[in-house]
Amino acid sequence: MRLAIEQAEQVKGSTYPNPPVGAVILDSDGQIAGVGGTQPVGGPHAEVMALRAAGDRAKGGTAVVTLEPCNHHGRTPPCVDALLASGISAVTFAVSDPNPAAEGGAQRLAEAGVTVSAGVLAGEVEKGPLREWLHKQRTGLPHVTWKFATSVDGRSAAADGSSQWITSEAARADVHRKRAAADAIVVGTGTVFVDDPTLTARRADGSLTSHQPLRVVVGMREVSPDAKVLNDDSHTMLIRTHDPHEVMRSLGDRTDVLLEGGPTLAGAFLRAGVVNRILAYVAPILLGGPITAVDDIGVPSITHAQRWGFDGITAIGPDVRLSLVPN
Numbered sequence: 001m002r003l004a005i006e007q008a009e010q011v012k013g014s015t016y017p018n019p020p021v022g023a024v025i026l027d028s029d030g031q032i033a034g035v036g037g038t039q040p041v042g043g044p045h046a047e048v049m050a051l052r053a054a055g056d057r058a059k060g061g062t063a064v065v066t067l068e069p070c071n072h073h074g075r076t077p078p079c080v081d082a083l084l085a086s087g088i089s090a091v092t093f094a095v096s097d098p099n100p101a102a103e104g105g106a107q108r109l110a111e112a113g114v115t116v117s118a119g120v121l122a123g124e125v126e127k128g129p130l131r132e133w134l135h136k137q138r139t140g141l142p143h144v145t146w147k148f149a150t151s152v153d154g155r156s157a158a159a160d161g162s163s164q165w166i167t168s169e170a171a172r173a174d175v176h177r178k179r180a181a182a183d184a185i186v187v188g189t190g191t192v193f194v195d196d197p198t199l200t201a202r203r204a205d206g207s208l209t210s211h212q213p214l215r216v217v218v219g220m221r222e223v224s225p226d227a228k229v230l231n232d233d234s235h236t237m238l239i240r241t242h243d244p245h246e247v248m249r250s251l252g253d254r255t256d257v258l259l260e261g262g263p264t265l266a267g268a269f270l271r272a273g274v275v276n277r278i279l280a281y282v283a284p285i286l287l288g289g290p291i292t293a294v295d296d297i298g299v300p301s302i303t304h305a306q307r308w309g310f311d312g313i314t315a316i317g318p319d320v321r322l323s324l325v326p327n
């Protein structure tokens with residue numbers, strides 16, 4: 001299942017509107033016969049990719065999949081049909097399909113005599129490759145991750161506004177991997193004016209990754225046509241509003257949204273209650289001064305604090321990445 005999760009992580013960002021799923025086929029001796037991940041829309045699902053790689057070795061073997069195999073005819077035939085045709089004897093999956101149109105895969109497999117086990121490493125898959133897609137399925141809304149880099153004293157820029165770079169190259173490479181899997185990156189005009197960021201997903205050598213998220217700039221001020229965020233590397237949406245809910249509506253068909261704005265926009269989104277996850281990249285530096293990571297979020301006293309819980313703490317180079325979800 002960990003190998004299937006790895007496969008799913010590799011295709012994350014390229015499968016919209018389908019979920020990023022990973023699959024592994026073990027032959028009847030338990031040896032890995034094929035692996036696969038969901039292809040871009042209209043292409044084969046993960047199970048079919050792994051079955052193709054396994055060929056005849058799938059017969060009598062086991063399919064390990066991060067999501068319950070689908071049982072419906074979308075743009076491609078049901079994966080359950082492909083699994084049954086391969087002569088597989090067992091199917092193990094992590095998360096049940098919450099989509100009523102696609103569910104029932106496990107039941108059909110079991111009725112056909114396949115040994116089915118559900119829930120294997122479900123927590124890891126729910127927190128990992130399927131986090132944003134499951135949120136979208138359950139709430140109908142995009143999943144918003146507020147990502148920011150901060151000094152250990154909670155500053156997101158030095159007193160003169162400069163913030164490039166607070167964190168290490170290793171931490172920034174991690175951010176670029178997140179961007180490559182995201183559907184949209186949102187900032188305010190303030191960040192565009194001060195940092196002039198390109199907001200693209202890039203590899204270590206500076207080249208663009210194959211998938212580029214939509215760039216979204218929120219605010220009333222005119223963005224200069226020379227701003228890097230308007231270059232040809234990706235598409236850009238300018239939204240003239242201060243209302244986070246309006247931004248959410250404009251991004252309603254997206255799944256995985258990264259909020260990378262400065263303290264003003266981050267504050268507005270937190271106040272509006274539309275942030276689902278926080279990713280804080282904390283560097284072992286001190287900046288002091290007036291530019292804090294987030295502005296007023298409407299907390300008048302300690303009893304009203306927004307309370308979040310850690311769901312992951314990872315050392316990245318000299319920095320630490322904190323992942324938080326609402327309590």
Ligand SMILES: NC(=O)c1ccc[n+]([C@@H]2O[C@H](COP(=O)([O-])OP(=O)(O)OC[C@H]3O[C@@H](n4cnc5c(N)ncnc54)[C@H](OP(=O)(O)O)[C@@H]3O)[C@@H](O)[C@H]2O)c1
Pocket residue numbers: 147148149150155156157160161162163164166187188189190191192194195218219220221222241242243244260261262263264265266268291
């Ligand atoms: N460390 C980090 O991770 C990080 C990330 C990003 C930025 N920064 C730093 O943050 C600083 C820029 O901060 P910032 O707060 O100006 O950036 P910002 O939050 O990205 O942009 C602020 C602008 O967004 C617009 N806006 C959108 N919704 C709003 C709302 N609800 N209320 C008020 N304004 C809203 C306003 O522009 P209009 O006047 O055009 O309407 C506002 O001036 C820079 O020093 C930058 O280096 C740091």
